[in-house]
Every structure is written in structure tokens, then in C-alpha cells.
Amino acid sequence: MPPDRPDEQPGVPPQWEALLRQMLGDDADAVLREIAERGGLPGMADAQGNPVDLAQMAAAAGLPADPAALSQVFGQVQRLFAAAGDEPVNWEIAHDLARQAAVAEGDPSVNAVQRREATEALHVAELWLDQATELPAGGGPVQVWSRSEWVHSTMPAWRTLAEPIAESVAEALSTVLAAQADDVTGTDPFGGAMGDMSGLLAGAGQMMRKVGGAVFGMQVGQAAGTLAREVFGGTDIGLPLLPGAGTALVPRNVAAFAEGLDVPVDEVRLFLALREAAHARLFAHVSWLRGHLLGAVDAYARGITIDMETLEESVRSIDPTDPAALQEALSGGVFAPQTTPAQQAVLARLETALALVEGWVDEVTAAAAEPHLPHTAALREMLRRRRAAGGPAEDTFATLVGLELRPRRSRDAARLWAQIAADGGPAAREAVWDHPDLMPTAEDLDDPSGYARRRAEDRTEHADLDRALAEIFEESDAGTPSSQELTASGEGASEGDPEEGRSDDSRPGEDGSDDDGSAGGARP
Secondary structure (H helix, E strand, O other), rough: OOOOOOOOOOOOHHHHHHHHHHHHHHHHHHHHHHHHHHHOOOOOOOOOEOOHHHHHHHOOOOOOOHHHHHHHHHHHHHHHHHHOOOOEEEEEEEHHHHHHHOOOOOOOOOOOOHHHHHHHHHHHHHHHHOOOOOOOOOOOOOOEOOHHHHHHHHHHHHHHHHHHHHHEEEEEEEHHHHHHHHHHHOOOOOOOOOOOHHHHHOHHHHHHHHHHHHHHHHHHHHHHHHHHHOOEOOOOOOOOOOOOOOEEEHHHHHHHHOOOOOOOOOHHHHHHHHHHHHHHHHHHHHHOOOHHHHHHHHHHHHOOOOOOHHHHHHHOOOOOOOOOHHHHHHOOOOOOOOOOHHHHHHHHHHHHHHHHHHEEEEEEEEHHHOOOOHHHHHHHHHHHHHHHHOOHHHHHHHOOOOOOOHHHHHHHHHHHHHHHHHHHHHHHHHHHHHHHHOOOHHHHOOHHHHHHHHHHHHHHHHHHHHHHHHHHHHHHHOOOOOOOHHHHHOOOOOOOOOOOOOOOOOOOOOOOOOOOOOOOOOOO
């Protein structure tokens, strides 16, 4: 029986055809013809060597057998692809999922009392910090947010953080798949597991960008939504998530953290306000810091590659009719990017920088709080343990960048900043932030007590180098005739002929005299 439409392929369910056309565009015709001719997916076979048809694939993927339910699933997927566009992250999905996760446990609006308490805490924190650091207040508005307001206000910062990584992963996958499509001409790049997939691979680049955008959107949305239930303000991950200068608190999360602590909630609020305001001061007055941290993330992203040999080896071992095998392969990172030595070096620098930020905030907050809050030491340790157990910063960077932050680095950084302040006072501590070249290194975190000695040795080495360069320049200047000397000796008398006005026997080098003009002209 002929197909109902000229482009309809016999043996291909309409729902599958619509989905494949949505994903592959013009390249879908070739794939659909192969499915119809072969009686199953091109080159894919079960353990007995029989072609895998679309019904088997649907069962393996856990899709419903009911046509109406299957049509609904396809409709949702089609809407997803239609809305995805070509962005590396589907921000519509990210925002929706983040809001859903944020309000999952309820999210009442901030009331007048909460707003007043949070605002007052941030104002008091600024006054106390004036006595603990020479960095002035960061300025900007004071924000008091519900969890969903936190999601909405920080989403632009998530775009800046996540898009370089998502873009690099999408490009790497597209490049690999495009190269495979070029190579697939009667060959079997996957060692017999997938066979001739040239038609499918030809349109895989566009499909992977849309799938990748959706996956990253879900990943970022889940991270932001989970964070919205844990963060205290706008700086908990070590980067300022506010669109500009300012400070913020999330009263519900502050109250939730205070529950179960043997510390008055007012004291907890003030301590957390100090941390928020200290972060804000640092990023407001160390102008290069934000770009330095985001630049490290971007440098990591530029190095992302996909190891095709690992991908092929993984795909070769997958039985497409075994749902458990498929799930295990995907969850095991079949398509995960590989971390190169250069990227590992970037991540190490990023970890050190984030530890220095956290350590400085930890030290300055404690110095500002100790004269006023009786439970400063207990609150400081509680925040440190929270990070050691995997707080918002650790979870976020592990999810997006693959960076496993080590809490010990933050403690070492706090000891280092305390040592610098003990040796030279708060002014010396803050002066380290003047330029990125002055920043302590991982070696300094390993040995905070030796920081001053190493810096003194560096200054001595630089002074010796400056002295040597100065001596070289002085010797060079001494051997070069001045303009007055050249004029008196007759050199340069004529722009057209530099030798005009000289006799042949007075030219330098021809009569055995020195080039300084001592034999060829009188000195002034």
C-alpha cells in the first residue's frame, strides 16, 4: 500500500518520522529510507544479529507503547527542540527548572520584618568592617530576596559562567561527529556496533547542539535551583552573582541555617551579613578579580576536547536493546570531555584563587565580628565545616567545571592572610590585591609561614636584576656620542650626505682612530 504522503516512509511510525525530521531536518530522508529498506535502524543489531527496529529502541529507552502517550512524549521533545535554538544553553529550561527547584519546599514572599532585619544587619556589617579592613564599602543597593527572586536576579551571572563551557562542549561534539560523517563511506567506525551511520551522523551536529543546550539548561537550572535553597546571599560560590555592586541576603535560608544552632538568630544574621559585605568590598575594589576568575573558567572551556577513541570503545560495548547497559554507559560519562594537562593547570590556578577569596573573607569577617559577637569562633567553624561537607561553591564548580574544591585550601588561605596582617598590618594584607602578579601561589598556601621570606627573596632578586639592567643602560649611554658631540665633529651637517664636510682621511675607522670622533674633530 503506498504511503499516504509522498515523503512518508513505509514501516516508519508517524511519530518517529516526525521526531527524526524535527531532529535531523533535510538529512532525515536518507535515514528514514534506510530504516524502511533494512527493516530497522541502520547497522544496529541485537545480540542475535537481528535488526533493531524502532519499537525495540522505544522499549529500550523506556518509552510508552501506547500511541497516545508516545505522541505526547514526542510532542514534548519536539517543543523542546523547537524552543532550543542554537544557544549553547537552553536558558528557558534553565530558568524554569531553577524556579521549580527553588520553590519545591515553599517560597513565601519576604515580609516587612524580614526585610528590615536583613537591611539593618547589612548596614551594621559595613560599620564593623570599616574597623577590620582598609577596603571601603562596595556601595550599591541592599537586596533582600526570596528564593525565586534569588534565581531570577542571578541568572545573568549563570549565563556568563556556564556558556563558555557549554559552547566548547557543543563544538567539540559537533566537530567529532562531523569528522565521523566525512569518514563513513562504507566503513564501520564503531567496529560493527553501529554500522553505516553516514545519514544519521550528517545531521548529528545540529541535533547535538540542541540536545546539549537542553542538557546544559537542565544542569544549570538544577544547580541554581538547589543553590537557591542553601545560599545566604549573592556571593556564596566565591563569585559575585549580583548584576552589579551591592549586597543581598535570603532571610529564609539564614533562618534555616540558624535552626538547631545554639546561637541566637540575630547573631547568625549579623555574621552572615559580614561575610556578604566582605565579599562585596573585595570584588568592588579589586577590579581585576572577577575577570581573573571568569577568565580561568573560559581558559578551561577553550581546552575542552572529546576523546573519540574512548567514545568508540564505549559505544562498541553497548547493547542497544539493554536499557540497563544504555543507562550505565551514559551515566558513566561516555560523552564526557577529557581534562588535559593544560586544563588541570588552569583548574589548579582557579582553585587557588577561589581559596584566597574565601580565606580573605573568612579572616576579615572574624576580625570584624570578634569584638561584637560572642559566638564568632563557633560560627566561623560552622561555616568551614559546611564547606568541608560540600557547600554551594563546591557543588556548583563540581557540576559546571569539574573542579573539586578542597576545603583545606581555604583554611590555609585564611592562615596566610592572618600571617600577612600580623607581619605588616591590614594595609599590607590588602596591598596584595593590588595586582594579580602579587597574588600568593599554591606554594604559599602550603607554607603560609614562609610567605614573607619568599617575598623578600623575590624582592632581592628583582632588585639585583634592576641593578644589572641599569648598569647595562649606563654603559650603553656612555659609549654613545651626544648630539652636541656629533654636531661639533661635523657629523650630521648635511641630511642628504652624512659624509659631507669630512675629508677622506677623517672618516672613522679608516685612519685607525676610534669611532668616538677623537681624531676627526674637536670636542666641545
